[in-house]
Amino acid sequence: MKLRAVGEDALLASLLRGLPVSRRVIAATGDDCAVVESPGRKTSLVLKTDCVVEKIHFASAADPILIGWKAMMRPLSDFAAISAVPQFALVTLVVPATRSTMWIKKLYRGLQRAASRFDVGIVGGETSATRGPAVISVGVTGFVEKGRWISRAGGKKGDDLFVTGRLGGSLRGRHLRFVPRINESRWLTKNFRIHAMMDLSDGLGADLPRLAKASKLGFKIDREKLPLAVGAKIRNAISDGEDYELLFAISPRDRNRLQKSWRKKFPNLLLTRIGRLAQPLNNSTSQLLPGGYVHFQ
Amino acid sequence: MKLRAVGEDALLASLLRGLPVSRRVIAATGDDCAVVESPGRKTSLVLKTDCVVEKIHFASAADPILIGWKAMMRPLSDFAAISAVPQFALVTLVVPATRSTMWIKKLYRGLQRAASRFDVGIVGGETSATRGPAVISVGVTGFVEKGRWISRAGGKKGDDLFVTGRLGGSLRGRHLRFVPRINESRWLTKNFRIHAMMDLSDGLGADLPRLAKASKLGFKIDREKLPLAVGAKIRNAISDGEDYELLFAISPRDRNRLQKSWRKKFPNLLLTRIGRLAQPLNNSTSQLLPGGYVHFQ
Numbered sequence: 001m002k003l004r005a006v007g008e009d010a011l012l013a014s015l016l017r018g019l020p021v022s023r024r025v026i027a028a029t030g031d032d033c034a035v036v037e038s039p040g041r042k043t044s045l046v047l048k049t050d051c052v053v054e055k056i057h058f059a060s061a062a063d064p065i066l067i068g069w070k071a072m073m074r075p076l077s078d079f080a081a082i083s084a085v086p087q088f089a090l091v092t093l094v095v096p097a098t099r100s101t102m103w104i105k106k107l108y109r110g111l112q113r114a115a116s117r118f119d120v121g122i123v124g125g126e127t128s129a130t131r132g133p134a135v136i137s138v139g140v141t142g143f144v145e146k147g148r149w150i151s152r153a154g155g156k157k158g159d160d161l162f163v164t165g166r167l168g169g170s171l172r173g174r175h176l177r178f179v180p181r182i183n184e185s186r187w188l189t190k191n192f193r194i195h196a197m198m199d200l201s202d203g204l205g206a207d208l209p210r211l212a213k214a215s216k217l218g219f220k221i222d223r224e225k226l227p228l229a230v231g232a233k234i235r236n237a238i239s240d241g242e243d244y245e246l247l248f249a250i251s252p253r254d255r256n257r258l259q260k261s262w263r264k265k266f267p268n269l270l271l272t273r274i275g276r277l278a279q280p281l282n283n284s285t286s287q288l289l290p291g292g293y294v295h296f297q
Numbered sequence: 298m299k300l301r302a303v304g305e306d307a308l309l310a311s312l313l314r315g316l317p318v319s320r321r322v323i324a325a326t327g328d329d330c331a332v333v334e335s336p337g338r339k340t341s342l343v344l345k346t347d348c349v350v351e352k353i354h355f356a357s358a359a360d361p362i363l364i365g366w367k368a369m370m371r372p373l374s375d376f377a378a379i380s381a382v383p384q385f386a387l388v389t390l391v392v393p394a395t396r397s398t399m400w401i402k403k404l405y406r407g408l409q410r411a412a413s414r415f416d417v418g419i420v421g422g423e424t425s426a427t428r429g430p431a432v433i434s435v436g437v438t439g440f441v442e443k444g445r446w447i448s449r450a451g452g453k454k455g456d457d458l459f460v461t462g463r464l465g466g467s468l469r470g471r472h473l474r475f476v477p478r479i480n481e482s483r484w485l486t487k488n489f490r491i492h493a494m495m496d497l498s499d500g501l502g503a504d505l506p507r508l509a510k511a512s513k514l515g516f517k518i519d520r521e522k523l524p525l526a527v528g529a530k531i532r533n534a535i536s537d538g539e540d541y542e543l544l545f546a547i548s549p550r551d552r553n554r555l556q557k558s559w560r561k562k563f564p565n566l567l568l569t570r571i572g573r574l575a576q577p578l579n580n581s582t583s584q585l586l587p588g589g590y591v592h593f594q
Contacts, residue, residue, distance in 0.1 A: 032345070032375040032378035032379050032449070032495055032496060033343050033344060033345040033375050033376060033378070033379050033381060034343065034344040034345065035341045035342070035343055035344075035379070035381075035441065035446055036341060036342045036343075036344065037341060037342065038335055038336045038337070038338065038340055038341060038342050038440070039335045039342075040335070040338075041335065041337075041338065043335055044332045044333060044334060044335060045332070045333045045334065045335050045336075045342070045385075045438065046330045046331070046332050046333075047330060047331040047332075047333065047385060047387055047420060047421060047436070047438055048329070048330040048331065048387070048421065049346075049387035049388075049389050049421060049423055049434070049436045050389070050423050051389045051391060051423060051425055051432075051434065052425075053391055053425050053426070053427045054429075055427075055428050056425060056426055056427060056428075057425070078329040078330050079330060081329035081330070082329050082330050082332070084330060084332075088342075088344060090344055090345070090346040090436055091346075092346050092347070092348045092434045094348060094350055094432050094434075123344060124344060124345065124346065126346055126347050126348060128348055128349075128350050128353055128354070129350070129353055130350045130352075130353060130429065130430060130432070131352050131353075131429070131430055132351075132427065132428070132429015132430040133427055133428055133429040135348075135391050135427070135432045135434075137346070137348065137389045137391075137432075137434040137436075139344075139346045139387055139434075139436030141342065141344055141438055143335070144332065149332055152329070198329055199329060
């Protein structure tokens with residue numbers, strides 16, 4: 001059945017029916033807003049919105065379950081980036097009226113699967129028709145304990161720079177199936193003093209300079225040490241983007257303890273020291289990297 | 298200058314620079330998430346996202362300041378609908394790379410103007426290119442005191458039904474300039490026991506049956522009493538949509554006090570009793586109305 005043959009109410013109702021509802025949710029879909037329990041006083045509220053656009057972030061023929069997965073996991077990766085806990089998600093679907101309802105249902109299955117993985121409740125949805133490509137926008141609300149959130153700005157000169165996982169070649173498939181590093185990020189801030197952190201979405205070559213700039217520093221990278229995904233070359237690790245791995249800065253004094261306890265806690269996920277934060281050279285970044293993916297270019 | 302000639306970072310920085318930052322905002326743009334102060338323990342968190350799509354919600358040639366205004370005011374109208382207070386907004390812009398930066402800047406000026414009107418802080422933004430029409434998605438977070446939020450479901454048999462303002466003909470211009478009834482809604486719940494409430498976005502003919510259905514009731518409307526916008530006919534008031542006025546149910550015992558104190562408090566805004574909630578007839582709504590605007594049809 002085509003979307004245009006279904007009313008918006010009926011569609012939303014069928015999409016959202018049966019979504020698990022947490023006791024923290026006071027009112028969700030079916031009313032004008034979602035109403036949920038406030039986080040406690042010892043926490044701050046964390047907000048993030050992101051979107052995926054057909055033909056930009058996914059091919060039209062991609063599996064809608066995976067598109068939904070990616071649409072949800074992208075903002076969740078930003079929660080990992082600052083070490084926050086996501087709780088509630090709102091989904092805006094903008095889709096051509098000619099798209100099949102099956103496609104939408106699968107998309108929602110992917111959104112739901114991804115949300116469940118991190119105990120996130122989808123508490124609201126909005127849909128609109130469009131005459132162009134599909135857009136899925138996901139807004140996420142959650143919390144972080146006061147004093148625990150990690151910005152990009154706290155890096156210190158001489159800090160080790162680490163990345164999780166392997167970089168490059170994500171567009172061959174990983175970008176639709178990645179798991180945000182929320183558990184790893186929470187473990188890091190529970191056990192270590194992380195100075196600065198972010199998630200790698202536009203590629204190391206674009207993202208690392210952002211972290212360095214926010215920390216008012218430069219950086220030295222050992223390109224030969226970059227952890228490469230299967231089939232990826234160094235330039236892919238620097239420029240491809242969509243890795244959704246963590247990049248963080250930590251004192252070299254913590255190096256041994258970090259590497260040892262990481263291997264024990266996450267034996268299947270690589271942690272690689274790729275370089276360090278350094279004095280800035282000139283006004284620009286201290287080392288030229290071929291730029292990562294920059295939108296609009 | 299075209300968007301594709303500007304990096305995403307530079308664009309977002311220039312858009313978000315100079316936005317007023319409340320002391321409640323701990324981190325906003327420039328990091329991976331926005332971090333803000335939690336609402337107190339006596340309140341619930343309220344979440345809403347909505348979007349406007351080029352050629353669906355606005356014409357391509359519309360003034361971008363007004364498009365931005367509308368994109369922000371739509372979710373704020375949902376806060377009015379449940380009598381909540383909006384605080385923080387996240388904006389996702391999906392625009393063709395060929396659109397001028399001036400257009401985007403004006404759009405943001407409209408978003409900002411609308412947000413300021415209700416003391417809402419824009420704490421995050423995301424942009425993406427698209428090969429199709431522009432989409433502006435706005436997610437808003439805020440609070441409502443426990444016990445104060447009004448759902449659609451609390452209407453009682455015999456309740457008076459009131460609407461604010463005038464209905465119909467919104468697409469001739471009002472839909473780009475409306476002011477959500479947040480102040481009116483907060484005043485109502487401060488001074489009266491409102492049983493059920495919503496904002497009229499799809500037209501009385503589509504929205505009233507939703508409120509009645511949520512309250513498990515039918516309704517009787519006096520069509521001749523509908524408050525018509527200049528140039529609008531009864532069928533416009535029922536079907537046009539995008540009125541963004543309040544529809545609410547309240548005991549007839551409060552009628553006199555409500556009407557009297559409303560005229561005193563809001564002398565320039567009409568408040569009209571349009572009918573009442575009644576026993577449901579059959580399984581459907583008790584009175585046939587030509588449908589309001591239903592998306593996808």
